[in-house]
Amino acid sequence: METPPLGLIVPLLAVLGAVVGSFVALVSLRWPAGRPIVLARSACDSCGAVLGAAELVPLISFAVQSGLCRQCGSRIACRHPAVEAAASAIGVASALLLPWPGAIVVAGLGWTLLLLALLDAEHFWLPSVVTWPLTAAGLAVTAWLRPEALPDAAIGAVAGYAALALIAIGYKLLRGRDGLGDGDAKLFAAVGAWLGWQWLPAVMLGAAVGGIAFAAVRWRRDMTATTRLPLGVFLAAACWPVALWVFAAAA
Secondary structure (H helix, E strand, O other): OOOOOHHHHHHHHHHHHHHHHHHHHHHHHHHHHOOOOOOOOOEOOOOOOEOOHHHOOOOHHHHHOOOEOOOOOOEOOOHHHHHHHHHHHHHHHHHHHOOOOHHHHHHHHHHHHHHHHHHHHHHOOOOHHHHHHHHHHHHHHHHHHOHHHHHHHHHHHHHHHHHHHHHHHHHHHHHOOOOOOHHHHHHHHHHHHHHOHHHHHHHHHHHHHHHHHHHHHHHHHHOOOOOOOOHHHHHHHHHHHHHHHHHHHHO
């Protein structure tokens, strides 16, 4: 199959990323609240007015409306365009750094990690219905694009889950309370499935550095020794750049 030109791939993934980002922002708000995701119409959070198609164009509608609802004039939360912009940036970076079809595959990984990071940051929730399919997808993609690395990916999935699951068990035995969620172990299994066991230490190191930096910034405000931190956010943030590197090197 002929590789599409870069001039087509970059805008394609930029636009697709913004659309996916709009969906990610919607899902991350409605799913934890138990609200319908697909069937319910989008509406203003302030006045409840149903939004038309012209008001739902990712990034553009927010800019044209100056961040205000057309019906009531209330300010639209910057969260929506921020997520759309982040997803678009993931698509552009993938298109610029990776050949086709690796670009769309790693962009898909980035968009899924973005959803998980939002859910964990706001709800300390890494749903199994996302993490386990992400693990299976990692093994399938490795078998497709990097078949020689499939054994490493399988070992990585098992090792990633086992490492954090054992730490969680040990912590609970020592402290008598949960210190690590099972969702973190499942996400780390997905990291191993996509990258291989060799990259698990690097991703964990990146996540640890990110978590320590976040804690250091927050410490003077409301941080205590028992404050919960969303490890999944830092795992997701550390995983995706490494995935870019791994898949670029394999291309």
